[in-house]
Amino acid sequence: MSRHLISAADLTREEAVLILDTAAELASVAGRPIRKLPTLRGRTVVNLFFEDSTRTRTSFEAAAKRLSADVINFSARGSSVAKGESLKDTALTLEAMGADAVVIRHSASGAAHRLAGWVTGSVVNAGDGTHEHPTQALLDAFTIRHRLAGAGQRGAALDGVQVTIVGDVLHSRVARSNVLLLHTLGAGVTLVAPPTLIPYAVDSWPCEISYDFDAELPKSDVVMMLRVQQERMTAAYFPTVREYRRRYGLDAGRMALLPEHAIVMHPGPMNRGVEIAADVADSPRSTIVEQVRNGVTVRMAVLYLLLGGAEEAA
Amino acid sequence: MNEWLIKGARLAGGEVADIRVADGIVVDVGRNLSAPGVQELDAAGLIALPGLVDLHTHLREPGREDAETVLTGTRAAALGGFTAVHAMANTEPVADTAGVVEQVWRLGRQAGYCDVRPVGAVTVALAGKNLAELGAMADSAARVRVFSDDGNCVADPLLMRRALEYVKAFDGVIAQHAQDPRLTEGAQLNEGEVSARLGLAGWPAAAEEAIIARDCLLAAHVGSALHICHVSTAGSVEIIRWAKSKGWQVTAEVTPHHLLLTDDLAGGYDTVYKVNPPLRTQADVDALRAGLADGTIDCVATDHAPHPVEAKETEWAAAAHGMTGLETALRVVQLAMVDTGLLDWAGVADRMSARPAAIGRVPGHGGPLRPDAPANLTLYDPAAPAEPVDPAAHASKSRNSPFTGMALPGKVYATFLRGVPTVLDGKVAR
Secondary structure, eight states: OOOBBOOOOGHHHHHHHHHHHHEEEEEEETSSSSOOOOOOTTOEEEEEEEOOHHHHHHHHHHHHHTOOOEEEEEEEEOGGGGGGGOOOOHHHHHHHHHSEEEEEEEEEHHHHHHHHHTTSSEEEEETTTTTTTTTOOOOOOOOHHHHOOOOTTTTEEEEEEOOEEOOOOTTTHHHHHHHHHHTHHHHHHEOOGGGGOOOOOGEEESSSEESOOOHHHGGGGGEEEOOOGGGGGGTSSSSSSHHHHHHHHHOOOHTSSTTTTTTEESOOOBBBTTTBEEEEETTTTHHHHHHHHHHHHHHHHHHHHEEEEEEHHH | OOOEEEEEEEETTTSSEEEEEEETTTEEEEEEOOOOTTTTEEEETTTEEOEEEEEEEEEOOOOOOOOOOOHHHHHHHHHHHEEEEOOOOOSSOOOHHOOOOOOHHHHHHHHOEEEEEEOBSBBGGSSSSSOOHHHHHSTTTTTTOOOOOOOSSSHHHHHHHHHHHHHHGGTTTEEEEEOOOOGTTOOEETTTTTHHHHHHOOOOHHHHHHHHHHHHHHHHHHHEEEOOOSSSHHHHHHHHHHHTTOOEEEEEEEEEEHHHGGGGGGOOOOGGGSSSOOOHHHHHHHHHHHHHHHTTSSSEOOOOOOOOOOHHHSOOOGOOBBBTTTTTTTHHHHIIIIIITSHHHHHIIIIIIHHHHTTTTTTTSOSSSSSTSSSOOOEEEEOOOOOOGGGGGGGSSOOTTTTBTOOEEOOOEEEETEEEEEEETTTTOO
16 A cells, blocks of 8 residues: 555555455454554554545544554634644644654645645645545445445445435535545446536546436436535525435435435535435435444554565565 | 847748847848848748747736745746736736736736736736726836736626727727626536546536627627637637638637646646646647638637645645746647647747737837847757656746646747847757
């Protein structure tokens, strides 16, 4: 594996499967009374969060701690020089503290990429602007494999699985990473959204585009709903929340169009009653809580392979 | 030292001739000239061009002397073969009064490397609300003829119409930074495959083209002169071609970087490639080259935009727009236009000297090298081995060259401003 995980495109199929298999291995630790492994003892992982995200930060923190790494949480509000210390100076500070890995969340696309040029440790992208969120895609892939293929599927990818991703693709780092990773793993991806929320030049992406949610549902093994951000609701991407819900929201009626085995995913946090109805979110098909749980093990696998794995290989 | 005999240069790439320069003017041009006692310059193999004129330079003074000063910027210009530059108005304070434009003009005179022609702001503080005192700037010692809110678009169509009309009284021209503000809110990179992949907010070509189309119609309606800054899209070239076919007074410039670089360079989020307007696609580059070759685009203008290191050592969205360009412009034009067979050296003289001088109403520049013309000229060696660009060696205060490490052909050998060398043997001469 490369030293950093910045884009889902950095991963080959073999590497992605290795992460999923490693996560499956580590998941068994979560079931034990003592949930700690000594693998990363003495290593330092910095959580560098420029955006508030308690969910993702605690997930990375739990992952690093279960591997016995020392964790430093470094939250910095704001992003630009105008607001205080620059990203580069922050990077140099972390470098001086001896960070072996930096997990970065930032509102600017490319921030993880820039950081990687300024530090010697590994950089893990925990979400950069509207670019990517590769560990989310990995935990989604892990969840899909686990749910659809069962526990005994070590070494398997996602060949032939049909995934429909619905919502604000334009601004979604989750969608970008998922399209790339799911394609690498052999799944078919269809994006469903109002045309205003589909990126220009999307035809170069390895996926299909549809504006007709109902037509895609019977073909889907997985439906992944994306959060509609508050600021999109008033910027003419769609007329009203009511109309959005009507055309692109997942309610019980639509869920009934899915095949029996199909699952419903959401990266969270949800807008219940907007993109997803409460009874859908709480249904047995929903993997939303499971995704959160899998997030910790998948992030353990990523840290292990970037830090511990590299050490062993050397 | 006030007299020179330049031996054996190729005049705008054509015939070989000697050029005798004395007291600021060209005294004689011809074969086998001799002038005993006069300092000779062996120009065999060099091309003699009329001194280059840049319609679009950011000298940053007053206000951002950390990025550039009139002195360092004009020194960089001289090293690039320029004898006149237009200093854009987006300084701090903005060049929107006679006082500021006269200050910039005087700083240029003191530095002595180039004629500095200040550009006046169209609107007060570049705010797009009220017209600046355009007449006062025109009547000032700086004799301003080009007005621009560059960096900002004069987006209000009525204000644009009034500005176009108003400057007719003193033969002025409005240089428009064509960028619809609503269509480019938060925009970071040309809207296309690369921006979609990088998750950077898209900057649609239509945001430029719509303003150009509108302003061409306005210029035609009021019979005024419109100049379009830094044209960057294939669609813009088509619209300008159409406007010119109608006989309207529309001129346009293209930057060296838009003639050579494309948006995929931003793939690593290297902020040196962040510029306004953004780098576009290869199809746009091809159309811009064709437009410059057939004269649809009148001239090359650098949009030299120096920034201190910290303004670029940031995440992409926080980085400043702009690239340096004065010291590489002619070499880039050789690579993109001459070596490709699209333009000959006479064409380069036209697009980098004659036409920008005419658009800017710059006296004493842009004319052919013949007796009695002011001795503003550039000697260029197109056969100099291609060397990688090293911004650390540039005279500009700033290092944000997008050509860093690229092997560009050619070398500016000498620049003469009114008969006095500002650059000799590729080095500042004074």
